[in-house]
Amino acid sequence: MSDQVLRMEDVTMQFGGVVAVNNLSLEVNRGEIVALIGPNGAGKTTAFNCITGVYEPTNGLVYYEGNLIVANHPSGKMKNAYQGMNSEKYLSIKPIDPTPDHITKLGIARTFQNIRLWKSMTVFENVLTAKHMRAKQNVFTATFRLNAAEERRMREETLALLEEQNLLQFKDDLATSLPYGLQRRLEIARALATEPKLLLLDEPAAGMNPQETEELGQFIVQIKNKYDLTIFMIEHHMDLVMRFSDRIYVIDFGRLIATGTPSEVQANPKVIEAYLGVAEDE
Amino acid sequence: MKLKNEKKKDALCTLIAIAVMLVVLLVMELTMKSTSILFTILKKGMIYALVAVSMNLLNGFTGLFSLGQAGFMLIGAYTYAIFSMPTTVKLGDTVYKYYDCVISLELGILPALLLAGIFAAVFAALIGLPVLRLKSDYLAIATLGFAEILRAFFQWDAMGPVTNGANVLRQYKDLTKVKIPFTDITFPPTLFCFLIAGFCIAIIVLLINSSYGRAFKAIRDDEIAAEAMGINLFKHKEMSFVISSFFAGISGALLAMFQYTVQAAQFKTAMTYEILLIVVIGGIGSITGSCIASFLFIACNEWWLRFLDESSNNILGLNILRSGFRKVVFSIIIMIIVLFFSKGIMGEREFSWAGARAFFRDPFGLVSKRKKTTVSEEVSGDV
Amino acid sequence: MSFLQNSLPYILAGISVGGQYALIAIGYTMVYGILRLINFAHGDVFMAAGMFMVFLSASMPLGAAIPLVLLLTVLLGFLIERAAYKPLRSAPRMSVMISAIGVSYLIQNCALYFTGGLAKVYPQLPWLSDTVTIFGAVTKRVTLITPILTIILVVGLSLFIRYTKVGIAMRAVSKDFETARLMGIKVNSVISATFIIGSLLAAVGSLLYFTNYASVTPTSGGMPGLKCFVAAVFGGIGSIPGAVIGAFIIGIAENIIKGLGWTTFSDAFTFALLIVILLVKPTGLFGEKATDKV
Numbered sequence: 001m002s003d004q005v006l007r008m009e010d011v012t013m014q015f016g017g018v019v020a021v022n023n024l025s026l027e028v029n030r031g032e033i034v035a036l037i038g039p040n041g042a043g044k045t046t047a048f049n050c051i052t053g054v055y056e057p058t059n060g061l062v063y064y065e066g067n068l069i070v071a072n073h074p075s076g077k078m079k080n081a082y083q084g085m086n087s088e089k090y091l092s093i094k095p096i097d098p099t100p101d102h103i104t105k106l107g108i109a110r111t112f113q114n115i116r117l118w119k120s121m122t123v124f125e126n127v128l129t130a131k132h133m134r135a136k137q138n139v140f141t142a143t144f145r146l147n148a149a150e151e152r153r154m155r156e157e158t159l160a161l162l163e164e165q166n167l168l169q170f171k172d173d174l175a176t177s178l179p180y181g182l183q184r185r186l187e188i189a190r191a192l193a194t195e196p197k198l199l200l201l202d203e204p205a206a207g208m209n210p211q212e213t214e215e216l217g218q219f220i221v222q223i224k225n226k227y228d229l230t231i232f233m234i235e236h237h238m239d240l241v242m243r244f245s246d247r248i249y250v251i252d253f254g255r256l257i258a259t260g261t262p263s264e265v266q267a268n269p270k271v272i273e274a275y276l277g278v279a280e281d282e
Numbered sequence: 283m284k285l286k287n288e289k290k291k292d293a294l295c296t297l298i299a300i301a302v303m304l305v306v307l308l309v310m311e312l313t314m315k316s317t318s319i320l321f322t323i324l325k326k327g328m329i330y331a332l333v334a335v336s337m338n339l340l341n342g343f344t345g346l347f348s349l350g351q352a353g354f355m356l357i358g359a360y361t362y363a364i365f366s367m368p369t370t371v372k373l374g375d376t377v378y379k380y381y382d383c384v385i386s387l388e389l390g391i392l393p394a395l396l397l398a399g400i401f402a403a404v405f406a407a408l409i410g411l412p413v414l415r416l417k418s419d420y421l422a423i424a425t426l427g428f429a430e431i432l433r434a435f436f437q438w439d440a441m442g443p444v445t446n447g448a449n450v451l452r453q454y455k456d457l458t459k460v461k462i463p464f465t466d467i468t469f470p471p472t473l474f475c476f477l478i479a480g481f482c483i484a485i486i487v488l489l490i491n492s493s494y495g496r497a498f499k500a501i502r503d504d505e506i507a508a509e510a511m512g513i514n515l516f517k518h519k520e521m522s523f524v525i526s527s528f529f530a531g532i533s534g535a536l537l538a539m540f541q542y543t544v545q546a547a548q549f550k551t552a553m554t555y556e557i558l559l560i561v562v563i564g565g566i567g568s569i570t571g572s573c574i575a576s577f578l579f580i581a582c583n584e585w586w587l588r589f590l591d592e593s594s595n596n597i598l599g600l601n602i603l604r605s606g607f608r609k610v611v612f613s614i615i616i617m618i619i620v621l622f623f624s625k626g627i628m629g630e631r632e633f634s635w636a637g638a639r640a641f642f643r644d645p646f647g648l649v650s651k652r653k654k655t656t657v658s659e660e661v662s663g664d665v
Numbered sequence: 666m667s668f669l670q671n672s673l674p675y676i677l678a679g680i681s682v683g684g685q686y687a688l689i690a691i692g693y694t695m696v697y698g699i700l701r702l703i704n705f706a707h708g709d710v711f712m713a714a715g716m717f718m719v720f721l722s723a724s725m726p727l728g729a730a731i732p733l734v735l736l737l738t739v740l741l742g743f744l745i746e747r748a749a750y751k752p753l754r755s756a757p758r759m760s761v762m763i764s765a766i767g768v769s770y771l772i773q774n775c776a777l778y779f780t781g782g783l784a785k786v787y788p789q790l791p792w793l794s795d796t797v798t799i800f801g802a803v804t805k806r807v808t809l810i811t812p813i814l815t816i817i818l819v820v821g822l823s824l825f826i827r828y829t830k831v832g833i834a835m836r837a838v839s840k841d842f843e844t845a846r847l848m849g850i851k852v853n854s855v856i857s858a859t860f861i862i863g864s865l866l867a868a869v870g871s872l873l874y875f876t877n878y879a880s881v882t883p884t885s886g887g888m889p890g891l892k893c894f895v896a897a898v899f900g901g902i903g904s905i906p907g908a909v910i911g912a913f914i915i916g917i918a919e920n921i922i923k924g925l926g927w928t929t930f931s932d933a934f935t936f937a938l939l940i941v942i943l944l945v946k947p948t949g950l951f952g953e954k955a956t957d958k959v
Contacts, residue, residue: 052510104512112510118503120567120630121496129496133512139521142492143485151493194512347759412944418758419703423894424943427936430891434933551887552773555766562763606778613771620767621752624760 003030004066005198005230006108010086011050011060013043013254020046021057022254023085028198033224033231035245037238039274043254044234045113048200052110053100059087064106064198071096105133109196111187113203113234117175123186124171128158130193158193165189181212185219192227199223201233205240213237217244242266250274292635300480304473311470319585325457325475326584327577329536332479334560334572335486336529341558342567342630343490344522345502346414347422349554350406353429354527356549357405358398358534360436360445363544366394367454377453381442391455395478395535402531403524405432410523414516426551436546445546452543475536482529487569489525498522563619564626571628587612674804675924676917681808681877683916684815688870689893690900690908691822692742692863698839698903699859701758705765706745708890709772710864714738714871715787715881716776722788735868742864743857751853769887776883784882787875794876807876814873818866819909826905831858839903888932892919895939901952910950 006028013021020043028034036044050057053070062070073090104110118126131154137147145151162168165185170178175186184204191199204220205213217240224231235241241248242262250258250265252274258265265271311321333351340346364385372383389397413424435441437448445451457471489495497518500508509515538544560579564571590608619626631637689711696704717737721730749768753761793807826832834855837845846852874889875881896915900907915938919931927934942949 054506054510099514099516100506100509101512101514104510110510112507116504116507116510118500118507120499120503125496129493129500129513130511132493132497132500135493137493139489139492139494139525142494143489145488145492147493154493190511341759347762412940416943416947419701419762420898420943420947422762423703423898424940426891427895427939430936431933434929438929551891552770552884555770558763558766559770566759604778605781606774609774610771610778613767613774617749617764617767617771620760620764621749624753624756 004028005030005064006051006232007063008047008051009061009063010090011047011062012058013046013050013055014058020254021050021251024060024251024254024256026249026256026259028230028232030230031224031228032246033220033233033244035241035248036232036234036251037236037241037248038251038257042251042274044251045202046254047251048110048202048234051103052108052200053098053103056097059090061090061093064103064108068093068096069098069103069106101133104194104196107195107197108200109191109194109198110200111184111191111202111204113206115180115183115187117183117186117190119174119176121175122172123167123175123178124158124162126175126186127161127190127193128154130190131158134195161189161193180207184208184216188223192223196227196229198230198232201231201235203234203236205235205237208237210239213240216240220244288636295635304476307473307476308470311472316471321472323577323581323585324472325540326537327580328472328475328479329533329540330557330560330576330580331573332482332536333530333533333557334564334576335483335569336526336533337557338561338564338566338569338572339486339490339498339529340522340526341561343495343502344498344519345505346519346523347418348425348523348526349422349551349558350409350425350429350527351530351557352549352551352553353425353432354402354406354530355534355537355553356429356432356436356546357402358531359538359544359549360451360546361401361531362394362398362535363451363454363538364444365389365397366391367451371453377449377451378443378446379449381446383446384443391460391539394455395532398535399528399532402534403528406524406527407520410520414519414523426554429549429554430551433546433549448546450543450545451538455539456542457539475540478536479533482532483569483573486525486529490569494518494521559616559620562624562626563616565628565630566626567630568626568628568632570631570633571626574627582612582615583608672921672924673799675920677799677804677808678877679917679920680913681811681916682874682920683913684811685870685874685877686889686893686896686916687815687909687912688818688866688873689889690896690912691819691905692867693894694897694900694902694905694908695835695859695863697897699835699842699856700750700761702750702761702765703894704863705762705890706749706768706772707863707867708886708888708893709769709776710738710742710745710886711867711871711874711890712776712881712883712886713741713772714864714868715875715885716779716785718872718875719785719787719881720779727788727790731872734872735865738868738871739861739864742860742867746857746860751856773883773886780883782883784880787879787881790872790876793873805877807873811873814869815909818869819905822862822866823905825862831855835859892932892935895935898939898949899942901949904949904951907949907951 004027008024008026011021011024012019022043024043024047036047038044046055049055050060050070051062057070057072059073061068071090071093072095073087073093118129121129135147135150135154137150141147159168159171162171165188167182167186167189170182175183178186184206188199188201188204201220205216208216220231220233221244223229233245245262248260248262248265249256250268250271257270257274258268260268307324314320333355337348337351340348365387366389367377369386369388371377372386372388409425409428413421413428416424436445439447441447457474458468460469460471460474461467462469490498497508497513500511500513501515501518505515534549556579560575561572563579564573564575587608590603590611591605593604689707692707692710693704696702696707714734714737717734718730721733725733745768749764750761753764790807793805793810795806796803797806797809799809826835834845834850835858837848837850838852838855842852878885892915893912896911897908898911899914900909900911915935918938919934922928922931922934
């Protein structure tokens with residue numbers, strides 16, 4: 001098996017007149033922490049949504065562990081949309097438009113930029129419910145409690161996961177009653193409960209102070225090692241990105257403008273331009 | 283492991299409470315006049331409790347705003363009536379006056395009840411395929427539409443050989459025809475309603491507290507997050523829809539048994555609205571609430587507020603009290619609940635022994651406000 | 666010729682009913698456009714207008730009764746919004762919809778109380794109720810007046826929404842409730858205005874509708890109400906021309922089905938149409954598409 005966990009090839013996503021993601025190609029290798037950065041509105045979350053099946057990209061392919069998981073070429077109305085480069089190459093490929101749950105089942109889990117915890121559930125139930133997908137049961141055995149062993153396993157694993165995240169003391173609190181930073185951590189715990197191999201984090205440090213951000217960085221490395229994960233994250237905190245990621249992709253207006261190690265990216269004039277604007281503009 | 287003991291104790295309490303209730307019911311039925319209004323309330327209340335709980339499974343726990351309940355009850359009621367009707371009646375002229383009934387099969391009471399649920403579930407599975415892709419209010423109006431189409435279909439002339447057209451179905455096995463097995467003694471009808479409907483509600487409660495119930499709640503809280511955590515939206519919505527319809531079908535069949543006659547014209551949109559209001563009064567997302575509310579609703583409707591309809595009760599020469607006033611008062615009460623007590627009787631809480639004990643120690647939080655918050659937490663936590 | 670003579674009454678009736686439906690459907694579509702609420706009580710407001718007419722015409726000349734009916738209906742619509750929807754402005758959409766169902770239940774039960782459950786005979790409106798003969802088909806004059814009156818009212822309404830200050834505010838609120846509020850638009854007044862216009866049109870629709878049907882019952886608002894909502898969805902909810910076209914299509918189709926002898930299915934057809942349109946083009950004929958942001 002190749003060491004490439006995720007590969008995006010010429011992914012283009014157009015909404016009406018806006019090309020949110022434009023010919024984006026990138027790869028993430030096993031065991032890496034890769035960051036996707038860019039100014040606000042650069043199309044980072046849209047790229048995540050194309051990988052996880054929330055959106056049906058206008059064009060392009062996504063591979064996971066060498067298998068094609070998303071493939072679209074313009075059809076119907078979308079034919080008139082901007083198709084990105086190399087579109088003729090994809091016309092012979094049958095479109096694949098999976099639902100998000102299908103992608104999650106393959107082993108890609110994600111968190112959300114605007115926290116999306118289940119608000120009526122406790123911390124414990126939030127994580128437990130994420131285990132539903134992998135449980136060996138059907139509606140009949142679950143209803144009549146013939147899955148007691150499976151249910152017990154799920155509960156024990158959930159407790160273990162919460163303990164490891166230092167959330168055990170809050171297990172019976174409503175998820176939304178937690179402070180912001182812990183809610184983010186709970187989202188990560190919930191994503192881990194789906195037993196992923198690739199974890200997509202959408203701005204995990206948003207709203208955190210420098211100390212919390214540092215802790216989060218160490219935490220990400222720790223879970224990466226423990227669960228043998230590959231991590232692909234969107235982040236705005238440059239200190240987190242520069243300190244903890246192995247490689248960085250920078251996009252602006254949906255286009256890839258730079259890539260490389262943190263120090264390479266930092267020195268790239270295009271990146272500085274995208275973030276600070278061109279001098280003449282000032 | 284103290285918690286486990288507590289749970290076992292609570293389970294024992296529940297079993298004892300249910301047994302006591304059934305025994306009391308049995309004694310009442312054996313000693314009191316069977317025509318008493320109390321039995322009517324209990325029977326109808328229990329049947330409505332089942333359909334309200336089934337609607338709550340869909341609207342309260344899965345977050346699907348569906349208004350098709352009357353349609354599924356219609357299927358259940360007709361399936362039961364047609365299949366439990368003795369063959370001699372079907373071939374005779376008393377019921378099928380204008381048609382020749384084409385269904386010669388006659389089933390016992392329990393198989394017919396089961397079939398009623400299955401037919402409703404199959405129909406739900408079919409319409410669920412297209413309809414469940416719709417969002418909130420569109421789903422509501424589409425399910426409402428299907429229920430109306432169904433009603434027209436059952437009254438259609440060409441369906442006459444099966445449904446007797448727009449005419450009444452009767453002489454099928456009603457509640458008085460339930461016998462104690464291997465004897466010819468009539469089974470106490472109220473007890474029968476409680477056993478069947480109670481059994482169905484128990485299954486729904488078990489489902490809601492299972493892993494699938496949690497998945498339903500996840501869909502209700504946040505569809506996008508649920509899908510991202512690997513919960514297949516369509517599969518789970520369809521499951522909830524089919525199961526809810528299955529039990530709505532059974533409650534329709536029980537209603538047919540209770541009423542002695544059944545006619546498609548009865549299963550109007552207004553019926554769905556009534557069930558929805560019961561669910562709201564009880565608290566959307568609370569099984570206990572739905573059960574309490576349906577008994578209250580039926581009791582008010584059929585009994586406690588009856589005096590408002592009697593013009594002989596007027597005082598001071600005012601002619602306010604007359605037929606229909608009860609319904610006006612009743613709908614005003616409902617509006618007050620909807621507007622000012624939108625959580626209903628129970629909110630999202632359920633009955634629990636811990637909650638009940640705390641309630642009796644400190645009813646309505648009179649002793650201390652703070653204590654009451656811990657009570658409600660206990661109640662909601664211990665599901 | 667005989668085909669025309671046979672089918673003409675149905676088509677005429679269809680156009681007429683379509684016009685009446687259009688007047689009601691506008692109320693649905695405007696309220697949905699602004700509050701994203703299916704106003705289940707709107708059909709009952711329409712029925713209440715019929716009841717007002719029955720009771721008022723018994724005690725005063727029609728010349729006084731008709732304006733009073735319009736006024737009372739508008740007042741009813743206004744009060745419903747203030748009492749049952751305004752307090753729930755920040756509540757989930759499901760609660761508001763339930764409140765609407767509750768109001769519908771209340772109005773029907775009040776009507777039941779005041780009529781004693783009996784169908785009330787609708788007064789004969791002179792001139793409108795007169796019979797006329799057109800191409801050999803005999804019909805009431807109201808059949809011919811309805812489409813004309815409908816079109817005049819719709820054009821008037823469109824101009825109102827396009828050019829007046831209130832109309833512009835309505836469009837702003839329907840595009841973005843919160844931003845409109847932040848821009849200093851008095852959202853509550855705009856919503857009241859919407860209900861007032863909707864109820865006024867429903868009252869006019871009720872005058873025309875019941876002249877054709879001769880009697881009012883407490884439940885006679887239910888079915889037309891739902892059908893008009895379907896018309897609004899069919900045309901693309903939020904769009905006034907859409908609602909009008911949808912209403913005419915449903916009115917005509919329904920009467921053609923009656924003409925074919927399938928009366929049982931005339932109601933069911935409407936819902937079948939609804940389900941088909943929701944599955945094929947959920948936004949209706951003229952609706953706009955909205956996407957969820959993740």
